């Protein structure tokens with residue numbers, strides 16, 4: 001579903017493209033610091049991705065929200081469009097896509113090119129966990145699904161996005177604390193996130209000359225549906241909210257373009273669950 005709710009490009013000649021003049025003054029009072037920027041959030045149908053999409057909308061971003069659940073996408077794009085009516089209007093494109101499938105990713109980017117022609121912010125967030133199983137009990141299809149979603153998906157979406165991104169852009173890769181440490185029983189998840197950290201670090205070096213920032217986000221436990229797969233009885237009250245992670249992500253994007261939060265490790269104050 002496509003909602004056209006107005007558009008204002010918000011760029012200035014003197015500031016980097018993703019920073020409007022009110023961003024550099026008071027972050028706490030600005031609130032529309034990304035006005036006119038175009039952001040794609042994968043895995044935006046729930047959890048951390050949805051929280052990031054809402055936070056970017058609050059900063060005035062035009063948004064592309066994607067995931068596989070068409071009904072959820074319809075609901076979310078209606079919600080975001082309603083928010084846009086109470087403040088400056090934003091454009092929202094919701095388009096289903098499976099990040100594992102090159103054809104599906106290609107169709108998503110055809111829609112983005114038609115509607116927006118450019119991309120300023122890419123949030124690679126789509127991801128899945130695995131049931132808690134040791135390597136000798138882990139079915140190969142589960143291994144493959146986790147790697148294809150968390151690692152191949154990030155590669156496919158990033159490769160398609162780079163054509164549309166220019167100086168001042170930001171790529172946010174939602175990794176995990178499992179990107180630089182391991183949890184027994186989560187080999188596929190650990191491997192996918194270690195790989196995605198390697199991809200993110202490589203990408204950051206390749207994109208420095210192009211002035212595109214790469215922010216690797218390493219969250220600890222956040223209270224989302226992903227835990228239903230890994231550990232259904234996990235103590236939710238000890239977890240961060242997805243909104244807290246989203247706030248840290250958007251605050252990192254709002255920093256001046258000459259500054260990159262290269263790794264954002266954010267965990268519950270009590271530590272590992």
Ligand SMILES: NC(=O)c1ccc[n+]([C@@H]2O[C@H](COP(=O)([O-])OP(=O)(O)OC[C@H]3O[C@@H](n4cnc5c(N)ncnc54)[C@H](OP(=O)(O)O)[C@@H]3O)[C@@H](O)[C@H]2O)c1
Pocket residue numbers: 042043044045046047048049066067068069070072097098099100125126127128129149174175176177218219220221222223224225226227
């Ligand atoms: N929650 C945590 O404690 C935690 C900690 C560290 C890192 N993370 C990372 O945060 C990211 C988001 O997870 P979450 O906790 O918010 O989980 P979640 O609530 O289960 O959300 C996962 C999102 O990914 C999307 N998705 C899954 N497979 C997809 C596919 N093949 N193609 C497109 N979209 C797909 C889902 O949408 P559809 O089902 O509609 O496709 C959904 O929007 C993941 O990368 C996860 O590894 C989470």
